[in-house]
Amino acid sequence: MALSASSRKERLYKLVAVSVGLLCILQAAANIGLRLSLYGCTANGKPDLEEIIKNLTEKEEDLxxxxxxxxxxxxxxxxYSISSSQMSWQDSRDDCLQNGSDLIIITSKEEQDFARQFKKRTWIGLTDRETEGTWKWVDGTKLKESYxxxxxxxSYLGSNEDCGEMWPHEEQHWNDLECSYKNFWICEKALAQ
Incomplete structure (x- = not known):
């Protein structure tokens, strides 16, 4: 017994509808499984904060x-990583960016003191190239606390000193310098990035 064209179409539509429904169910199950395995859940289906913290701590330790x-x-x-060679400010920054970091951004006296321990003149992530006299960090934030x-x-003798460097041998030891000058540099990778 041959099926009519309309019966074949109807069966095909039902088959497609059932297939799509099954795919949706499988997708939902996969999503739930991934969330459970990634975050861990309590018996009531809500995320287990202790498990989330444990997973984040393990990832932090791996990093x-x-x-x-x-x-x-x-x-x-x-x-933090200090270079073993010297380059211009932009080349130094490019090197940091290639390593998933950026030039150091100094946000506290403690970090300033820490960076001084490297004992080299180094580029820091500070520049006023965008607007003369408005010093900004490489992440775009304006300079608040300075050293x-x-x-x-x-801008000594009218020179174009638009990049910041650190001098390790003085308490207040930042200097502006022409960006083309060759210096060591310090890369910083924040753990939260």
């Missing part, structure tokens, strides 16, 4: 191991 094995130094929720040497920044 710490990764950077420490590469010779980075850990301090106050960030990793300029006396008389700095000064």
């Amino acid at each position: 710490k191991d990764h950077y420490l094995k590469r010779g980075w130094v850990y301090f106050n929720q960030s990793f 300029w040497r006396t008389g700095e920044p000064n």
Whole structure:
């Protein structure tokens, strides 16, 4: 007994509808399974905060191991690396960016003191290239707390000193310098990034 064309169409539509329904059910089950395995849930189906914290702590430890094995130094929720060569400010920043970090952003006296321990003149992530006299960090935030040497920044003798460097041998030791100057640099990778 041959089916009519309309009967075949009807069967095809039913088959497609059932298939799509099954796919939706499978997708929902997969999503629930992934959430449970990723976050862990309590018996009532809500996320288990202890399990989430444990997972995040494990990921944080893995990240710490990764950077420490590469010779980075850990301090106050960030990793730091000082270069072994000298480059311009932009080339230094590009090097940091290629490593998933950026030039150091100094946000506290403690971080300033920590960075001084590297004992080299280094580029920091500070520039006024966008607007002369308006110093900003590489993340776009304006400079609030600063550690300029006396008389700095000064664009010495009218030169185009638009990039910030650190001098390790003085308490107040930032200096503005031409960005093309070759310097060591410090990369920073914040743990929360």
